[in-house]
Amino acid sequence: MSETRGERLFFAADMFQTDGFDGNRRARSTQTPSRPTVREEARDIPVHAECDVLVVGGGPAGTAAAVSAGRMGARTILLERHNHLGGLSTGGLVIWIDRMTDWSGRRVICGFAEEYLDRLPKGAVSGPPRDAWGSRDAATAAWWQLRTSAFHGIVTYAPTCDPEWMKLTAQEMVLEAGATLMFHCWGAEPIVEDGAVRGAVFESKQGRRAVLAKVVVDATGDGDLFARAGAASEADINPGDIHHCTNTAWMFGGVDMTAFLRWRAEEPDQYGAFLAQGKAKIGLFEKAFASWRDDVALFMGPRMVGFNALDIEDQAEVEIRSHRLMAQHLDIYRADAPGFSNAFLMLSAPQLGVRHTRRLCGVGPVLREQWDGRVRADEIGVSPSLSPKFANVSVGYGSLIPETLDGLLAPGRHLACDATSHSFMREIPQCWLTGQAAGAAAALAADAGVQPRAVTLADLQRVLRAQGAFLHDQAPAKAAE
Ligand SMILES: Cc1cc2nc3c(=O)[nH]c(=O)nc-3n(C[C@H](O)[C@H](O)[C@H](O)COP(=O)(O)OP(=O)(O)OC[C@H]3O[C@@H](n4cnc5c(N)ncnc54)[C@H](O)[C@@H]3O)c2cc1C
Known part of the structure; x- marks a missing residue:
């Protein structure tokens, strides 16, 4: 295998910095240990x-x-x-x-x-209607920004499905x-x-x-x-760049996203304190995203940095941590987030979330x-x-x-x-x-x-x-x- 050109490009880092990282992974040698081998015999296959x-x-x-x-x-x-x-x-x-x-x-x-x-x-499918695409109207953009379909004050077609x-x-x-x-x-x-x-x-x-x-x-x-x-x-894995993070996403059912998003928009200080408290409790704390249904919340993090998604030990580690984080999030959201008091673990993703290898x-x-x-x-x-x-x-x-x-x-x-x-x-x-x-x-x-x-x-x-x-x-x- 040849990945000799790795480590070439690092200029993206500052554009995508985020605080959603776990830089705290256990130290593991980057050297491939020498292992005993077994011989696989050549054979004809159908x-x-x-x-x-x-x-x-x-x-x-x-x-x-x-x-x-x-x-x-x-x-x-x-x-x-x-x-x-x-x-x-x-x-x-x-x-x-x-x-x-x-x-x-x-x-x-x-x-x-x-x-x-x-x-x-x-x-x-949930997303803005065609006549809203490209709209810079502040109220329309604010509405869709909370539903992940407006960026930089512009409504885009970025639906959830x-x-x-x-x-x-x-x-x-x-x-x-x-x-x-x-x-x-x-x-x-x-x-x-x-x-x-x-x-x-x-x-x-x-x-x-x-x-x-x-x-x-x-x-x-x-x-x-x-x-x-x-x-x-x-x-080129850059520890400061979100695009190299891994995590297993999950969904909570039984939520009221309308109530949650209204609270998030109307009480930004309370929402900020909630996020800070979650982070203080469990280290990595993720925002709930709207999905295609009002009673389902989507979590596409917390993002974990420094893991190699081509390494089976790292893959297992990310799965284990993600599943634990999912349960910890449930406790915190149920206790303190409006709209989440009846939330339940709906599904963790069958596939590991890999942004880049x-x-x-x-x-x-x-x-x-x-x-x-x-x-x-x-x-x-x-x-x-x-x-x-x-x-x-x-x-x-x-x-x-x-x-x-x-x-x-x-x-x-x-x-x-x-x-x-x-x-x-x-x-x-x-x-x-x-x-x-x-x-x-x-x-x-x-x-x-x-x-x-x-x-x-x-x-x-x-x-x-x-x-x-x-x-x-x-x-x-x-x-x-
Ligand atoms: C947490 C997270 C959040 C993201 N957020 C967004 C977002 O908000 N919006 C967005 O548009 N994109 C987002 N992305 C990026 C996007 O999901 C992926 O980059 C995109 O799905 C890649 O598509 P793909 O077909 O190249 O690969 P994949 O979606 O990875 O599909 C590859 C397929 O190949 C199969 N496969 C792999 N290896 C083998 C093999 N050896 N033999 C047989 N089958 C194999 C896999 O099972 C899989 O089905 C996100 C990614 C992650 C991980």
């Missing part, structure tokens, strides 16, 4: 299936990729280790979807993302697209021949098997496949210096920017393509970008965006019998537009029409 496009990981990126590739007629398999689709957006209880609109209120995250959210039934409807809707869209779903399968090793990925070996209750594919989409979020195939990645070293990363409104020639979509002082960010196909490894694309939170751009490129809407593009590109590559890096950009952009994605008018395919 080929379970062959396909055009194999997508490993059914989170936002993988789901969008499978739908996009399947709709283009590619024989597509989506392999997921859990029993549901959505990744962190469902199994991680990250049900607060970040901004789909830019600061003017225009929806720029479109295509798969738009269709998917529009298919969720009424009552499964019912995770169960998200799982089911994603599943049905993948199946309708003609893709095959393989749940309970863990992508273990890429199959690499002559510098190109040709499929993956997976583990399951049926043992170790292989799927062969013309193109593999690594949508594991952690670059499991590209790292094991030898592609370079970055892993590896980022691909790709041929065209998303970089901080590109946030100036430029339109990349290899544009596959447009991301809202971090704050109103920046233009929308043109996302290029090169951010999905490894520097040298062939046969593989890497959309989602492990795409190629710098640490600062990762703060928004890892968000769910952006993962839908890059996933859809990866699926389309993989299908084009498989159909043409070329490597993903050789896909004709004009073809890819035409397909993405036909699938409803938003690209700038100046993006080359449109300009050439």
Whole structure:
């Protein structure tokens, strides 16, 4: 494995400082201890299936990729280790979807993302109505700020959603697209021949098997496949940056969020004292967020810093601490927070909340210096920017393509970008965006019998537009029409 370029980028730190950290983790050697080994004998394993496009990981990126590739007629398999689709957006209880609109209120995250959210039934989505997007009206913005859909005094479309409807809707869209779903399968090793990925070996209750594919989409979020195939990645963990924290999210049921949010807005001093008291009692104390229902509160922290989500001892430690913190929060909220007297433990997330592990070293990363409104020639979509002082960010196909490894694309939170751009490129809407593009590109590559890096950009952009994605008018395919 090569993560030799880690430690490269640290300039993001001050932008995202927060006091929600636990810098108090136990000291553990960063050196890998030498361990005794056992020899695993070489053996032949059954080929379970062959396909055009194999997508490993059914989170936002993988789901969008499978739908996009399947709709283009590619024989597509989506392999997921859990029993549901959505990744962190469902199994991680990250049900607060970040901004789909830019600061003017225009929806720029479109295509798969738009269709998917529009298919969720009424009552499964909570967010501002379309005519409020971009509003700077103080009262409207204050209302939506409490419900996590207004920032910098501007209303944006950042809805909260019912995770169960998200799982089911994603599943049905993948199946309708003609893709095959393989749940309970863990992508273990890429199959690499002559510098190109040709499929993956997976583990399951049926043992170790292989799927062969013309193109593999690594949508594991952690670059499991590209790292094991030898592609370079970055892993600059900055202890002062919230985007590297881990935690297991949870939900409390039986609450009255309207009463809580009214108290929070009308009694800011009392609310501040409540937070300070909680922190004094248990160290790390988290704010309750609104969800898609008034009787459900969402906790997407407390964030714990300094843990490596690729290390199984750290993973266990974060789970243990999070579950304990959940019970401690219940006691404090029930005792002192208006609206929480009947709260109960509803669910802790089945998936560990990981913001960042590896980022691909790709041929065209998303970089901080590109946030100036430029339109990349290899544009596959447009991301809202971090704050109103920046233009929308043109996302290029090169951010999905490894520097040298062939046969593989890497959309989602492990795409190629710098640490600062990762703060928004890892968000769910952006993962839908890059996933859809990866699926389309993989299908084009498989159909043409070329490597993903050789896909004709004009073809890819035409397909993405036909699938409803938003690209700038100046993006080359449109300009050439
Ligand atoms: C606590 C927290 C709060 C966040 N807050 C927000 C927010 O408010 N708004 C927002 O938009 N985003 C937020 N994010 C970020 C966002 O949730 C993730 O970055 C996004 O879900 C990443 O999507 P993905 O598809 O790349 O990966 P993931 O969501 O991680 O999905 C990866 C999928 O691949 C599967 N998988 C992994 N490895 C394997 C393997 N080897 N074999 C088979 N399957 C595998 C996993 O089970 C999972 O289903 C937050 C993240 C965290 C952790």
